[in-house]
Amino acid sequence: MPLPERKLIERIKRAARAPSPALTRGIGDDCAVLRPPRGQELLVTTDFSLEGVHFRRDWHPPESAGHRCLARGLSDIAAMGGEPLAAFLSLALPADMPQRWVDRFVRGLLKLARQFEVPLAGGDVAQSPTGVLADILLVGSVPQGKALLRSGAKLGEAIYVTGALGASAAAIQQMRAGKKLRPTQNRAHFFPEPRIAAGRLLRHRRLASAAIDLSDGLSTDLSHICEESGFGAIVDAESVPVAKGATLELALHGGEDYELLFTAPPRTRVPEAIAGVRVTRIGEIIRGDRVFLSDRQGRRRPMPPRGWEHFR
Amino acid sequence: MPLPERKLIERIKRAARAPSPALTRGIGDDCAVLRPPRGQELLVTTDFSLEGVHFRRDWHPPESAGHRCLARGLSDIAAMGGEPLAAFLSLALPADMPQRWVDRFVRGLLKLARQFEVPLAGGDVAQSPTGVLADILLVGSVPQGKALLRSGAKLGEAIYVTGALGASAAAIQQMRAGKKLRPTQNRAHFFPEPRIAAGRLLRHRRLASAAIDLSDGLSTDLSHICEESGFGAIVDAESVPVAKGATLELALHGGEDYELLFTAPPRTRVPEAIAGVRVTRIGEIIRGDRVFLSDRQGRRRPMPPRGWEHFR
Incomplete structure (x- = not known):
């Protein structure tokens, strides 16, 4: 993967470093490893945040775009009556993306993540042919058979x-x-x-x-x-x-x-x-x-x- | 969500209908509900498949693009020594996307999914500002402490x-x-x-x-x-x-x-x-x-x- 992407991963990795009981292994392997709480079922949800569709760079400060990206996934977990366990961010950026924008986007996302004590446990990075493309994945848990459907x-x-x-x-x-x-x-x-x-x-x-x-x-x-x-x-x-x-x-x-x-x-x-x-x-x-x-x-x-x- | 997207969801939902012991609740709720096998840890991995970056419509038949999309995630599960439990597909399509291409993409993806007995359990759909944007998420399992790191x-x-x-x-x-x-x-x-x-x-x-x-x-x-x-x-x-x-x-x-x-x-x-x-x-x-x-x-x-x- 090209250097800017590796840099982004390192940056997110550093920023995301937070202990979590459910997370055995976070960013830095082929998969994240989660230990689900006993007697719980798992909730999984994934939501796009695409520039021009879900946010606009001329309307939304990067912190807001990052916050809204994670909020979409957390809201799905809330609707099932669940607890968030871990978040995963797939982020594709145009080649000419200012690093400052990305930093602020990640900061907005991580601030909300800390508020709900949910670790950023992995994801993917890529170069985007156009615009910022984010896909947020949330894994949550709920006592077996108790999810609100x-x-x-x-x-x-x-x-x-x-x-x-x-x-x-x-x-x-x-x-x-x-x-x-x-x-x-x-x-x-x-x-x-x-x-x-x-x-x-x-x-x-x-x-x-x-x-x-x-x-x-x-x-x-x-x-x-x-x-x-x-x-x-x-x-x-x-x-x-x-x-x-x-x-x-x-x-x-x-x-x-x-x-x-x-x-x-x-x-x-x-x-x-x-x-x-x-x-x-x-x-x-x-x-x-x-x-x-x-x-x-x-x-x-x-x-x-x-x-x-x-x-x- | 606009009609073409709802149609796509319905199509995937029908195509993906396959029983799975680990999947309590698939497409059709805020989150999918998974019941992880006892004594196992969970593996989570997410990978972009972006048109022009990971595949090209003039090079790759849609079945190949769909197959490769899922293969990326399955390969990460393989590298951890894990078993795939469920896949989630986030798919953003340009407004003028031929339905036939999408059907063939999904067919290629589901054919590989059936081969590995992994249900397509959810995802997201959106309109893409440009090109096909796919993000595949795989959830897998591995006996506790045994993942290959x-x-x-x-x-x-x-x-x-x-x-x-x-x-x-x-x-x-x-x-x-x-x-x-x-x-x-x-x-x-x-x-x-x-x-x-x-x-x-x-x-x-x-x-x-x-x-x-x-x-x-x-x-x-x-x-x-x-x-x-x-x-x-x-x-x-x-x-x-x-x-x-x-x-x-x-x-x-x-x-x-x-x-x-x-x-x-x-x-x-x-x-x-x-x-x-x-x-x-x-x-x-x-x-x-x-x-x-x-x-x-x-x-x-x-x-x-x-x-x-x-x-x-």
Whole structure:
């Protein structure tokens, strides 16, 4: 491998050096070696972060791009009620990439990794034909048979979300319109917080019957729960927690909120906040296979998935 | 996610449907859920396959690109003496990508996956700003503490390789010169065979003290063993098994052979063939931190790593 790539590996290796009970052998061999905790199942998820698709160098400071890259994977682990064990980063960079950008990207990623005590255990580096290409892989664990699945929703169950929705999509809308945003004042978009603690509690207290993270937007992600569970859903427009600066439209169809969407039996007492994050009841699982939005007057209209298309 | 991507997921999901004891939950949730075999450690490896870097659409039939993509990951598992448990494919495609190419890519990948009984358990899809971007992730297992590491080589040990070297690099050299090659007649390049069975036997019979797969070229990969083990090495030029149609130069510095390079104590009786693949003793671990090549007359010259730079 050419020298710049070896340098990058060495740099990440040094930066990532952190002890971890689950990691027997990290960067520096053909594979990383993990020792999974006893009685646990493993969770594996992988997510692209592609320049021009998931982030833009003129919009996102490198620390934000790195943070968001890891946050995508952590959020998937959160949605299963799991604990992150190790992260792996595949990173392809254009030949003329400034080293400073890469350093800051890795720093943003590792800062979030430290916050969740997840070691960066390996990955791959390559030269990219164009733009920054990152693929993040997360390995997590969950007690056997206890993972929160998309398929667990039952008829008549209530639908909940954590946090407020639409802030990330609102930020993109503003940047598209040419506005320069301050990352520190728009953390929901630039530095989203994966809901690991909330997912853990939902699983541990057996509150949720099904869960998914809101990465593609409420309308799309709820349709995944419905598909996998074999039901429909109705969402009460009035009760959707719209983030400050966002609209109902963005809260319903914008993506990258990285909040959790989950279902619970109607009589389950779901607290108003979980792990410090507000929880809001927004609807109900119904018969059929369609998702509806109901307005103040109780009128229903279909709400087909209008998936998040990133920056296209 | 846009419709073509959802279609791709559905297609892969259907194609990948194969029962597997280790896979509790595959494609269709936030994470895949794996049940690792008892008493085993987990191996994780991730490798890019980028169009223009690792394959070219005008050189490689899609089946070959898919096969080579998975082979890269399987070869890393082989080098640790492990068994593959599950594969994950992240695939980003240009908007104008012919569906037929994608189908054939996936077919080539899944054919190899079936051969090694490894389920395709998940991944990610995205739209690529340019070219096909694939990242393959392999999860494997190995009995606790038994993984073949790069760091296990000791002073005076013998160095071995499986198979013959340089055929893949020779094929690239010919294609660079404008020659059209028949994939079926150049399988070492287009359809390399990961040495899973050989790796398993090396570990099981405790033959190898250290191992690595030959992906970057002998000079580079041997330098990794030396670095991690804290020694130097000397390779006997005469004994290097040069593949038909290749040269010593290509055997030493060409890459993507996907054979295994390993070390063994001098008195270990290493068979002439392992799992049907020839094994050749090519050198010795020595003091220091440099790698040398010795000729027929016993003259040494330094052999610094001249890493594989793919198609650049």
